[in-house]
Amino acid sequence: MEQRNLYGILAEFDNPKELIDISKEVVELGYDKFDTYSPFPIHGIDKAMKLKKSKLGWIVLGHGILGFCGALAMMYFMSVIDYPLNIGGKPFFNVPAWVPVTFELTILLSAFGTVFGMFFLNGLPRFNHPLFNIERFKNSTDDKFFICIEASDSKFHTDIVLDLFKNAGASYIEEVYE
Amino acid sequence: MSKYEYIPEAKLVKGNHDFASITHLVTDVNLRRTPTMWYLLMLPANGLLLLLLGSIGYLFWEGTGIWGLTNPVGWGWAIINFVWWVGIGHAGTLISAILFLFRQDWRTAINRFAEAMTIFAVMCALIFPAIHVGRIWVIYWVFPIPNQMVMWPNFNSPLLWDVFAVSTYFTVSLLFWYVGLVPDLATLRDKATDKIRQIGYGLFSLGWNGSSRHWWNYEKAYMILAGLATPLVLSVHTIVSFDFAVSVIPGWHTTIFPPYFVAGAIFSGFAMVLTLMIITREVYGMKDIMTDDHMEKMNIIIMVTGSMVGFAYLMEFFIAWYSGVEYEKAIFILRATGPYAWAYWIMMGCNVISPQFFWSKKLRTNVKFTFFISIVVNIGMWFERFVITVSSLATDYLPSSWDYYSPTIWDVITYVGTFGLFGTMFLLFLRFLPMIAIAEIKAVMPQADPHNYDNNGKYIPPKEKIQSYVKIINSTDNISIEQDNEKITIQDEPKSKTLEPAFFVKPKNA
Numbered sequence: 001m002e003q004r005n006l007y008g009i010l011a012e013f014d015n016p017k018e019l020i021d022i023s024k025e026v027v028e029l030g031y032d033k034f035d036t037y038s039p040f041p042i043h044g045i046d047k048a049m050k051l052k053k054s055k056l057g058w059i060v061l062g063h064g065i066l067g068f069c070g071a072l073a074m075m076y077f078m079s080v081i082d083y084p085l086n087i088g089g090k091p092f093f094n095v096p097a098w099v100p101v102t103f104e105l106t107i108l109l110s111a112f113g114t115v116f117g118m119f120f121l122n123g124l125p126r127f128n129h130p131l132f133n134i135e136r137f138k139n140s141t142d143d144k145f146f147i148c149i150e151a152s153d154s155k156f157h158t159d160i161v162l163d164l165f166k167n168a169g170a171s172y173i174e175e176v177y178e
Numbered sequence: 179m180s181k182y183e184y185i186p187e188a189k190l191v192k193g194n195h196d197f198a199s200i201t202h203l204v205t206d207v208n209l210r211r212t213p214t215m216w217y218l219l220m221l222p223a224n225g226l227l228l229l230l231l232g233s234i235g236y237l238f239w240e241g242t243g244i245w246g247l248t249n250p251v252g253w254g255w256a257i258i259n260f261v262w263w264v265g266i267g268h269a270g271t272l273i274s275a276i277l278f279l280f281r282q283d284w285r286t287a288i289n290r291f292a293e294a295m296t297i298f299a300v301m302c303a304l305i306f307p308a309i310h311v312g313r314i315w316v317i318y319w320v321f322p323i324p325n326q327m328v329m330w331p332n333f334n335s336p337l338l339w340d341v342f343a344v345s346t347y348f349t350v351s352l353l354f355w356y357v358g359l360v361p362d363l364a365t366l367r368d369k370a371t372d373k374i375r376q377i378g379y380g381l382f383s384l385g386w387n388g389s390s391r392h393w394w395n396y397e398k399a400y401m402i403l404a405g406l407a408t409p410l411v412l413s414v415h416t417i418v419s420f421d422f423a424v425s426v427i428p429g430w431h432t433t434i435f436p437p438y439f440v441a442g443a444i445f446s447g448f449a450m451v452l453t454l455m456i457i458t459r460e461v462y463g464m465k466d467i468m469t470d471d472h473m474e475k476m477n478i479i480i481m482v483t484g485s486m487v488g489f490a491y492l493m494e495f496f497i498a499w500y501s502g503v504e505y506e507k508a509i510f511i512l513r514a515t516g517p518y519a520w521a522y523w524i525m526m527g528c529n530v531i532s533p534q535f536f537w538s539k540k541l542r543t544n545v546k547f548t549f550f551i552s553i554v555v556n557i558g559m560w561f562e563r564f565v566i567t568v569s570s571l572a573t574d575y576l577p578s579s580w581d582y583y584s585p586t587i588w589d590v591i592t593y594v595g596t597f598g599l600f601g602t603m604f605l606l607f608l609r610f611l612p613m614i615a616i617a618e619i620k621a622v623m624p625q626a627d628p629h630n631y632d633n634n635g636k637y638i639p640p641k642e643k644i645q646s647y648v649k650i651i652n653s654t655d656n657i658s659i660e661q662d663n664e665k666i667t668i669q670d671e672p673k674s675k676t677l678e679p680a681f682f683v684k685p686k687n688a
Contacts, residue, residue, distance in 0.1 A: 038390060040393075040620040041396070041621060046394055049391075056402065060402050074322060075333045101339060104342040104410075105346070111353055117399070118357070119384065122396070127380065141367075
């Protein structure tokens with residue numbers, strides 16, 4: 001036990017309300033390296049944890065613009081520059097007819113941006129995590145609600161955190177080692 | 179006092195469930211031993227799949243001459259089946275995206291299921307235009323990749339738009355489905371007891387651990403995907419309809435096609451979801467989650483979209499007359515009275531008349547009747563595509579070139595075979611993936627709302643029906659005039675009304 005590094009202290013709660021309450025308390029006490037874990041997104045936990053607005057929208061916007069411009073550039077290169085084809089006397093730069101392809105590629109690139117951007121912001125995939133060493137943590141995807149204050153937090157002190165969780169009525173507390 | 183009263187939503191999850199029992203109910207299907215029945219169903223599905231592969235193999239060997247295509251009918255069953263399957267594939271994204279944006283929480287019971295259906299239906303659909311090209315070995319010419327002719331695809335062609343629309347739709351649906359699956363795969367990973375499942379589900383859940391910081395980005399991503407998929411789902415069948423509408427064939431060259439195709443797609447897609455849902459919830463005992471209320475709401479959507487389709491049929495007729503174009507007028511009269519009148523009247527009966535039964539509450543809450551109508555609707559929608567595709571071509575401008583189109587056995591086998599592909603994929607899905615979005619269904623349960631614990635941390639379920647509301651008012655001693663009014667108006671309401679699902683607030687004393 002001694003040679004392993006302490007990752008943090010994990011506490012289990014029985015319902016989402018308790019998790020919101022303890023999150024508020026932890027934020028008020030000034031901890032910032034902590035996280036809560038739940039089987040579903042809890043309404044209002046973002047406010048309790050004072051989470052900043054997700055940056056995902058900007059990533060998607062960038063991808064959307066890339067898709068839009070990329071589609072038009074591709075069609076312009078192919079139909080106007082590289083091999084212009086006279087089809088029924090229509091103009092080579094035939095914008096109205098290019099609307100569907102431009103639209104679809106904008107959506108496609110934006111969707112890629114959304115999904116992979118989300119995983120990127122979340123640091124996934126990550127298959128090893130100190131919390132996965134805790135048998136009881138498996139319930140975080142079932143019906144239990146967890147909070148973990150990390151040892152790397154400047155205010156972290158084992159006894160204080162243990163007391164904090166005990167007083168908040170945690171149903172289970174365990175030290176997590178890396 | 180307001181003129182309107184609010185009737186609370188019916189409970190989304192029936193029975194006495196908590197989070198753990200929902201997890202168990204859904205994941206147990208994937209974790210227990212494979213039932214014998216599953217193998218028994220897999221046999222015919224695989225048999226039909228082999229039939230499909232065989233018929234496609236023979237088509238590649240022999241060419242499209244094995245089909246019933248003639249002059250002037252150059253588009254036959256392959257195109258009909260393509261449009262039909264793509265149409266069915268619209269329900270999944272509609273449920274997961276549009277109903278999500280409208281905050282229709284009941285969608286959580288069926289969205290996973292419907293999205294899976296969408297993906298498999300689009301797979302079936304994609305087969306047809308691909309094998310229809312005749313020279314399958316140069317199918318890559320439809321994509322903008324360099325080829326030996328140093329030519330590029332024609333971006334002015336609706337057929338090329340279709341390539342982009344359907345493949346984008348497939349990709350985005352798959353991404354949407356996978357994003358929804360990740361937290362549930364993590365649940366399966368944590369519930370699994372054997373190494374193979376732990377590794378398999380673990381790999382695909384990407385190490386999801388339910389962190390609120392992750393959920394925060396995840397919810398944002400889900401919202402953006404829904405926002406992207408909404409115009410996408412409407413664009414796909416619009417572009418499919420351009421395949422017809424951008425041509426100059428009488429009966430095809432109409433501006434009503436895009437909205438009318440989209441309504442028809444939703445109509446048939448919901449019918450297919452119902453067909454599958456009614457069987458699956460029976461077999462797997464999911465009636466607590468996929469309730470009769472869901473069925474009723476979907477029946478109402480079927481009724482609305484069916485009426486839109488019926489309206490479009492009449493409007494087409496009117497515009498054909500109003501346009502004064504002889505060929506346009508002739509084709510519509512020929513559809514109703516000509517060589518394909520039998521198909522036309524099957525279409526009218528199945529699509530226009532059958533959904534109207536759902537005005538009756540008794541019929542739209544009847545499971546067996548719904549199942550019957552859901553099949554009738556998809557037969558009708560197949561005939562709609564038949565009527566549009568074949569009748570316009572078979573009796574076009576020059577009567578001297580008219581010809582009657584009949585399919586060959588290979589047309590039929592290929593179509594029937596796609597049910598094998600669909601069935602095989604669907605059975606695999608039911609066996610190995612959670613058929614219900616576990617995390618999403620938990621989030622809409624009353625236990626998930628922190629406000630239901632406001633009373634000293636004890637869970638108090640919210641009020642569901644107006645009846646209990648009445649009781650509370652009666653039990654208080656000091657009844658004000660306002661509450662008196664309330665009491666009287668509520669008691670005036672017949673009791674059965676309280677069971678109706680609330681889509682809108684309804685006027686009092688109505």
